[in-house]
Amino acid sequence: MSLGDVEVRSKSRQIFYSIILIALSVPVIVAFSMLVLSSFANQMVTNFDFSKVRFTFKNWQLLFQGRIAITGGLRENIFLYLINTAIVAFGVAIVTTLVGTLSGYAISRIRFRGRRFVLLMMLMLHALPGSILIVGVYFLYRLWMPTSLNALRYFSFFYVIVARAALEVPLSVWLMKGFFDLLPWEVEWSALVDGASRLKTWAKIMMPLIKPGVVAILIFGFLAGWQDIIYVRTFLIDKTLATFIESNLESEMAYMPLLAAAATLYLLPTIFFYISSQKLLFKVYAGGIRR
Amino acid sequence: MASIVLENITKKFGKVTALDGVNLQIDDGEFIVLLGPSGSGKTTLMYLIAGIYRPTSGRILFDGRDVTNLPPKERNVGLVFQNWALYPHMKVFDNIAFPLTLKKADKNTIQQRVHEVANMLRIEALLDRYPWQLSGGQQQRVAIARALVKQPQILLFDEPLSNLDALLRIGVRTELKRLQKDLKITSVYVTHDQAEALAIADRIAVINNGKLIQVGTPNEIYYNPRHTFVAGFVGNPPANLLNAEFDGTRLTIETKTFQAPAELLQRISGRRRIVLGFRPEKGSLLDHITENAVGIEVQVYEVESMGREQIVTVSIEQTMVKVLRPSEEKFQVGQRLFLCVDIKDLMLFDFDTNEALDVR
Ligand SMILES: Nc1ncnc2c1ncn2[C@@H]1O[C@H](COP(=O)(O)OP(=O)(O)OP(=O)(O)O)[C@@H](O)[C@H]1O
Numbered sequence: 162m163s164l165g166d167v168e169v170r171s172k173s174r175q176i177f178y179s180i181i182l183i184a185l186s187v188p189v190i191v192a193f194s195m196l197v198l199s200s201f202a203n204q205m206v207t208n209f210d211f212s213k214v215r216f217t218f219k220n221w222q223l224l225f226q227g228r229i230a231i232t233g234g235l236r237e238n239i240f241l242y243l244i245n246t247a248i249v250a251f252g253v254a255i256v257t258t259l260v261g262t263l264s265g266y267a268i269s270r271i272r273f274r275g276r277r278f279v280l281l282m283m284l285m286l287h288a289l290p291g292s293i294l295i296v297g298v299y300f301l302y303r304l305w306m307p308t309s310l311n312a313l314r315y316f317s318f319f320y321v322i323v324a325r326a327a328l329e330v331p332l333s334v335w336l337m338k339g340f341f342d343l344l345p346w347e348v349e350w351s352a353l354v355d356g357a358s359r360l361k362t363w364a365k366i367m368m369p370l371i372k373p374g375v376v377a378i379l380i381f382g383f384l385a386g387w388q389d390i391i392y393v394r395t396f397l398i399d400k401t402l403a404t405f406i407e408s409n410l411e412s413e414m415a416y417m418p419l420l421a422a423a424a425t426l427y428l429l430p431t432i433f434f435y436i437s438s439q440k441l442l443f444k445v446y447a448g449g450i451r452r
Numbered sequence: 453m454a455s456i457v458l459e460n461i462t463k464k465f466g467k468v469t470a471l472d473g474v475n476l477q478i479d480d481g482e483f484i485v486l487l488g489p490s491g492s493g494k495t496t497l498m499y500l501i502a503g504i505y506r507p508t509s510g511r512i513l514f515d516g517r518d519v520t521n522l523p524p525k526e527r528n529v530g531l532v533f534q535n536w537a538l539y540p541h542m543k544v545f546d547n548i549a550f551p552l553t554l555k556k557a558d559k560n561t562i563q564q565r566v567h568e569v570a571n572m573l574r575i576e577a578l579l580d581r582y583p584w585q586l587s588g589g590q591q592q593r594v595a596i597a598r599a600l601v602k603q604p605q606i607l608l609f610d611e612p613l614s615n616l617d618a619l620l621r622i623g624v625r626t627e628l629k630r631l632q633k634d635l636k637i638t639s640v641y642v643t644h645d646q647a648e649a650l651a652i653a654d655r656i657a658v659i660n661n662g663k664l665i666q667v668g669t670p671n672e673i674y675y676n677p678r679h680t681f682v683a684g685f686v687g688n689p690p691a692n693l694l695n696a697e698f699d700g701t702r703l704t705i706e707t708k709t710f711q712a713p714a715e716l717l718q719r720i721s722g723r724r725r726i727v728l729g730f731r732p733e734k735g736s737l738l739d740h741i742t743e744n745a746v747g748i749e750v751q752v753y754e755v756e757s758m759g760r761e762q763i764v765t766v767s768i769e770q771t772m773v774k775v776l777r778p779s780e781e782k783f784q785v786g787q788r789l790f791l792c793v794d795i796k797d798l799m800l801f802d803f804d805t806n807e808a809l810d811v812r
């Protein structure tokens with residue numbers, strides 16, 4: 162190994178790290194591949210013996226037709242579940258981002274009394290898993306829930322979004338606080354002195370600089386909403402993909418390859434966001450300011 | 453292009469009083485240097501003029517117009533921040549062009565103006581880089597360029613050259629001064645570098661603890677300080693200040709006593725304690741006391757060579773005094789000599805108020 166600049170990692174070390182990372186991800190990759198393969202097969206792929214496995218689109222076809230139990234004539238509206246899942250996911254993403262960005266700004270910029278306390282409490286909250294809090298959250302739900310069933314359906318969407326977002330808020334506030342901490346007042350002021358309005362300063366200066374953070378918490382929020390099952394099952398009247406898959410797993414007439422298709426569909430956004438946002442997340446600007 | 457009047461400006465941050473009753477008039481096209489120690493309120497004063505802070509009390513006038521409550525956007529002020537505050541996500545060109553794009557200037561004008569200032573500040577080769585790809589001194593010049601490019605009516609520089617090497621510093625400083633005179637832009641300039649202050653200022657405002665101590669031309673500030681703070685702050689090394697007791701005829705510094713010159717009696721006017729001051733270059737070290745001078749016996753404590761000159765530190769018992777002498781004179785540590793200062797070069801201050809005792 163030769164000595165290079167401190168910043169430059171040696172080649173052999175890079176290869177070493179890569180091997181470890183690949184080794185660690187093999188089980189995950191294999192499991193996901195089997196799931197995806199199963200969704201295109203006539204039976205579950207559970208080992209590497211492919212002799213009885215036949216390739217088919219049938220599972221996907223049945224899934225989109227909503228014909229879940231292949232023997233019974235049950236039909237379910239998979240598109241509705243997809244939309245429900247998306248509503249919850251986008252809802253959580255938007256609430257998390259709004260609250261995270263605004264509170265992060267306030268906590269970073271304003272030295273108000275109890276600021277440290279708020280920060281510590283939020284860390285505590287983040288340390289508690291959502292399932293522990295659910296009793297209290299359910300209590301509030303019962304307290305506020307409307308009596309008419311129609312109103313309750315809308316309310317349950319609203320409630321599940323806000324409650325689930327609340328779990329994501331601590332982390333996003335911390336993250337955004339970090340971003341604003343990196344941005345001194347002077348940069349904002351500089352734009353104002355240069356002749357920008359408050360709105361322009363926000364759009365042209367602040368936003369580009371905190372974009373990686375905003376994108377990150379948008380995605381975290383979206384995935385949290387998309388993947389959630391506990392809150393959705395407890396509060397939401399309607400079904401989402403998660404509860405749909407779960408209830409079918411338990412049913413007696415479950416046809417596993419079809420559920421594999423549903424699960425694959427369910428996984429798509431996660432994979433999509435993971436790949437598409439990687440570059441953006443690391444595009445953090447710094448410099449130009451003396452500290 | 454505008455005169456500035458600060459009327460009784462006070463700025464408080466909670467319990468901290470950053471500025472305390474500041475009154476200052478800056479003429480149209482004048483170049484004022486703010487000189488003061490760290491934490492004295494220089495940056496705060498800049499921010500008040502720029503409109504970033506609102507004064508707790510007092511008024512700010514530009515050309516007689518009250519701008520106290522005007523937002524920065526409407527003040528047409530250029531400000532070079534102490535920490536530069538470049539926009540990290542913009543290339544140097546866009547950083548400099550930002551004020552012009554906000555004014556919706558057309559592309560050609562922007563190109564031309566940006567290249568003009570970049571050229572003057574010798575950063576034309578850097579226009580295509582991001583701020584983090586620049587050295588401290590280069591970033592600083594980008595910040596200056598951004599303030600200059602919009603040709604504001606008032607320019608505020610908060611220690612704009614602190615990161616440049618000595619040579620570049622003098623070069624840029626001369627350019628700045630020339631540009632300022634050409635465009636007649638009223639400028640306020642903060643610096644810690646006294647030589648710089650004395651070299652470029654039309655007038656210097658010395659500030660300490662949020663109070664303006666003295667405002668005057670470099671000559672007045674240097675040779676006629678109105679306050680011990682100014683005498684003890686300006687100059688390199690600054691003026692020597694010695695506590696002296698007066699018994700009606702004789703002055704005593706520690707245990708050393710000498711006859712008070714008749715010329716000073718009227719200025720002392722019977723005070724029991726005063727502060728005597730003199731500039732290091734006005735003291736001479738001899739084996740006798742010269743005519744028209746006061747002399748006191750001292751011992752050489754240390755000699756530091758500075759090339760053409762040397763700083764000789766001498767002790768009067770406990771008190772250390774610094775004297776600037778030509779390198780040709782030779783001194784030995786421990787040597788006993790007379791420190792002589794011409795009477796006309798003596799500065800007198802009141803012991804309690806620290807204010808100068810006369811107008812010379
Ligand atoms: N936002 C603020 N909140 C509280 N106190 C402040 C604030 N800004 C400045 N101060 C205080 O006001 C005083 C003046 O600060 P200022 O930044 O104007 O000093 P300065 O002369 O620019 O110092 P330096 O030469 O170190 O830049 C200091 O005591 C400082 O602690």
Ligand SMILES: [Mg+2]
Nearest residue numbers: 494495496534
């Ligand atoms: Mg300052």
